[in-house]
Amino acid sequence: AQSVTQPDIHITVSEGASLELRCNYSYGATPYLFWYVQSPGQGLQLLLKYFSGDTLVQGIKGFEAEFKRSQSSFNLRKPSVHWSDAAEYFCAVGAYYNDYKLSFGAGTTVTVRA
Amino acid sequence: EAQVTQNPRYLITVTGKKLTVTCSQNMNHEYMSWYRQDPGLGLRQIYYSMNVEVTDKGDVPEGYKVSRKEKRNFPLILESPSPNQTSLYFCASTLAGGPGEQFFGPGTRLTVL
Numbered sequence: 001a002q003s004v005t006q007p008d009i010h011i012t013v014s015e016g017a018s019l020e021l022r023c024n025y026s027y028g029a030t031p032y033l034f035w036y037v038q039s040p041g042q043g044l045q046l047l048l049k050y051f052s053g054d055t056l057v058q059g060i061k062g063f064e065a066e067f068k069r070s071q072s073s074f075n076l077r078k079p080s081v082h083w084s085d086a087a088e089y090f091c092a093v094g095a096y097y098n099d100y101k102l103s104f105g106a107g108t109t110v111t112v113r114a
Numbered sequence: 115e116a117q118v119t120q121n122p123r124y125l126i127t128v129t130g131k132k133l134t135v136t137c138s139q140n141m142n143h144e145y146m147s148w149y150r151q152d153p154g155l156g157l158r159q160i161y162y163s164m165n166v167e168v169t170d171k172g173d174v175p176e177g178y179k180v181s182r183k184e185k186r187n188f189p190l191i192l193e194s195p196s197p198n199q200t201s202l203y204f205c206a207s208t209l210a211g212g213p214g215e216q217f218f219g220p221g222t223r224l225t226v227l
Contacts, residue, residue, distance in 0.1 A: 004156075042220070044218040049214075049215060100162065100164070106156045
């Protein structure tokens with residue numbers, strides 16, 4: 001069964017600084033990988049996804065993520081954080097053998113200080 | 115507009131009083147799923163449905179029921195709610211053929227007293 005670990009429960013970053021959120025997955029084959037964002041009181045919005053091909057994927061809102069098979073990681077980055085990026089971020093993995101189920105990490109809450 | 119809708123958005127109820135949370139999608143998706151979100155645990159799958167009349171248990175199905183009589187609707191039923199079912203619930207849908215983007219509803223915050 002697949003699983004996801006997000007080692008950082010909470011990150012505080014200054015506006016304009018860079019941000020990196022860590023995600024490690026466990027799965028025996030090539031996974032499908034996703035990052036979702038949840039703003040306060042809102043549902044989940046897809047930031048980006050990786051299925052195959054280029055291991056550096058671009059998403060919405062200026063986010064990117066890099067798939068590193070050797071490290072079983074899919075870290076999310078943004079070069080310059082805006083106050084509106086304060087939210088909870090979830091990494092998720094989907095498996096080939098079960099086409100649709102997503103397993104989510106526990107989430108990382110990002111606080112942006114002025 | 116393509117969307118997943120859930121109703122109600124907020125619900126406070128008492129132990130043992132049956133309730134239904136509705137979910138509807140207008141994207142003609144085959145796959146639909148229910149998740150619950152709890153602090154520190156992320157989202158965990160309750161039930162899913164691959165198509166009409168096809169449903170199966172997810173990771174935390176105890177205390178829940180679902181049905182899929184129409185493609186667009188996937189209601190979540192709590193026959194006898196208990197306080198440990200107090201949570202934030204999300205419905206999601208996606209096209210069949212592989213784990214593409216799952217579209218999530220706005221969530222239903224349920225409190226069971």
